[in-house]
Amino acid sequence: MSDTRFISFSGKGGSGKTTTMSLFLSAILRRNIFKEILVIDADPDANLSETLNIHVETTLGEVLDKRKKELEGPAAAGTKLRFLIWDSIGHGNGFDFLVMGHTTGTGCYCSVNSVLNEVLVETVTMYDLVLIDFDAGIEHFSRRSGNPSDTLIITCDPSRLSFDTAKRIKRLIEELALPYERQFLMGCRFDQNQKALFNGLAEEVGLEVLGMIAYDAEIATKNLLGEDLLSLTPDNPSIKTVQGILKQLVPDSETI
Amino acid sequence: MGQEELILAAAAAYFSGKGYYVNTNFTVPGTQIALDLVAVLPKMRELKPRLKMGFAPTGILVHLLDGDWIPFERIVDKTGFDTNFVGEALTEAAQNDWVEIDIHKEAARCRIKNYKIPARECVLAFLGTQNFTEKLDTARALEGCYHKAFFIFPYSLDDRTTDQIALMGGGIIKYHQTHGVFQELMPAQTFDIESIKRYALIVEKVLYDNVWVMTEEII
Ligand SMILES: Nc1ncnc2c1ncn2[C@@H]1O[C@H](COP(=O)(O)OP(=O)(O)OP(=O)(O)O)[C@@H](O)[C@H]1O
Ligand SMILES: [Mg+2]
Numbered sequence: 464m465s466d467t468r469f470i471s472f473s474g475k476g477g478s479g480k481t482t483t484m485s486l487f488l489s490a491i492l493r494r495n496i497f498k499e500i501l502v503i504d505a506d507p508d509a510n511l512s513e514t515l516n517i518h519v520e521t522t523l524g525e526v527l528d529k530r531k532k533e534l535e536g537p538a539a540a541g542t543k544l545r546f547l548i549w550d551s552i553g554h555g556n557g558f559d560f561l562v563m564g565h566t567t568g569t570g571c572y573c574s575v576n577s578v579l580n581e582v583l584v585e586t587v588t589m590y591d592l593v594l595i596d597f598d599a600g601i602e603h604f605s606r607r608s609g610n611p612s613d614t615l616i617i618t619c620d621p622s623r624l625s626f627d628t629a630k631r632i633k634r635l636i637e638e639l640a641l642p643y644e645r646q647f648l649m650g651c652r653f654d655q656n657q658k659a660l661f662n663g664l665a666e667e668v669g670l671e672v673l674g675m676i677a678y679d680a681e682i683a684t685k686n687l688l689g690e691d692l693l694s695l696t697p698d699n700p701s702i703k704t705v706q707g708i709l710k711q712l713v714p715d716s717e718t719i
Numbered sequence: 720m721g722q723e724e725l726i727l728a729a730a731a732a733y734f735s736g737k738g739y740y741v742n743t744n745f746t747v748p749g750t751q752i753a754l755d756l757v758a759v760l761p762k763m764r765e766l767k768p769r770l771k772m773g774f775a776p777t778g779i780l781v782h783l784l785d786g787d788w789i790p791f792e793r794i795v796d797k798t799g800f801d802t803n804f805v806g807e808a809l810t811e812a813a814q815n816d817w818v819e820i821d822i823h824k825e826a827a828r829c830r831i832k833n834y835k836i837p838a839r840e841c842v843l844a845f846l847g848t849q850n851f852t853e854k855l856d857t858a859r860a861l862e863g864c865y866h867k868a869f870f871i872f873p874y875s876l877d878d879r880t881t882d883q884i885a886l887m888g889g890g891i892i893k894y895h896q897t898h899g900v901f902q903e904l905m906p907a908q909t910f911d912i913e914s915i916k917r918y919a920l921i922v923e924k925v926l927y928d929n930v931w932v933m934t935e936e937i938i
Pocket of ligand 1: 506
């Protein structure tokens with residue numbers, strides 16, 4: 464039966480998670496290999512809307528706040544949480560997206576959270592591919608079961624700290640037995656000449672290297688101008704790199 | 720509950736646990752064709768508008784699926800329903816943005832607007848323990864209206880039965896009642912959807928029924 468494939472991104476703050484994920488989405492859309500794609504922004508400081516050129520109407524956090532308040536009121540009327548969650552899913556050009564955000568109320572979110580988990584598990588099965596942009600803490604998003612193609616990509620920028628964070632994430636996955644069958648390290652914003660150095664540091668972390676995206680002026684400029692990363696020029700070197708990686712990660716034989 | 724019903728209930732739980740929207744003892748709309756179990760994976764993008772706009776009146780819309788303007792009389796003929804009923808349904812469908820109606824010199828014609836099938840996958844499952852040959856024929860007859868068909872047995876099969884199922888492209892699932900385990904012993908072939916109309920009728924009905932059940936949720 465059709466399985467949903469997960470590719471998640473984690474790493475130190477500012478190390479390039481959102482950029483890398485956007486490049487992956489762009490490469491995936493260009494190759495047209497998955498029909499139903501969901502992008503989840505699980506970083507409380509979400510900035511996906513810029514890199515993907517989408518308009519986020521509401522976050523899951525806001526929806527949970529709203530429903531919790533309603534349920535605490537005298538008459539628990541209003542739209543059921545499941546449908547509010549559905550509503551919070553936005554539709555981009557060729558992909559859907561969901562921004563987690565965060566809740567702001569106090570008190571117990573147990574009941575709404577349990578429905579949220581239930582609905583999220585059901586929702587992701589509606590998709591062929593789910594891309595998740597995490598902050599450095601991936602433990603909030605435990606799933607029921609792992610699947611052999613579940614992939615976690617940890618991004619590292621040219622800073623010692625990002626490799627320490629990568630080590631911590633790797634340890635966390637082992638301690639919590641999180642269901643990421645495949646884990647990789649990915650370099651971001653390095654200089655081409657630092658390849659050997661990056662590979663050496665990656666070896667210390669003990670994770671397989673997926674590749675390295677060099678510093679890219681077009682990406683930096685787009686960021687400064689507030690432009691999205693789905694419209695990079697076709698011969699952009701970073702897109703080319705990611706396209707190559709994607710071929711490895713999702714060979715033609717595994718596409719739909 | 721008889722043995723058959725027990726297995727069917729367990730199978731429904733098995734599929735719905737995987738995220739499928741399930742109907743058991745399903746009759747294909749507009750026919751007498753009975754299916755033990757239909758499991759549909761929805762598409763979020765198409766499912767959501769159905770909550771807002773109301774589900775599409777599929778029994779009528781399927782006759783517009785070819786995409787062009789169709790005279791009102793022809794739609795009435797094709798559906799076999801009463802003229803008033805079809806008129807009302809189409810008016811409502813136009814209000815909900817499913818179709819457009821064009822009236823010219825008292826003759827009305829309709830065209831489907833932005834209808835897309837709201838499913839990612841449709842799976843049929845049959846209990847192989849009863850009326851096996853008939854069910855095999857049904858699966859064959861419906862080819863092109865579903866993606867995969869499975870036959871469920873609570874015991875191991877002989878080669879002949881296995882071959883018969885393999886020949887029609889079906890898969891085999893063995894049910895271990897003591898453990899509540901469904902084992903996919905033989906994968907099913909994935910068929911292309913060729914009969915869009917019937918496919919639409921099946922999946923719309925299953926999704927509609929399931930969303931209705933969801934509205935009973937409290938939180
Ligand atoms: N290959 C690259 N070339 C040039 N600039 C890059 C590259 N990768 C990332 N950047 C820039 O680095 C900054 C941080 O990248 P990004 O936002 O992707 O990191 P992040 O890990 O998602 O950050 P946060 O933890 O804040 O969510 C951004 O300004 C981005 O434009
Ligand atoms: Mg980010």
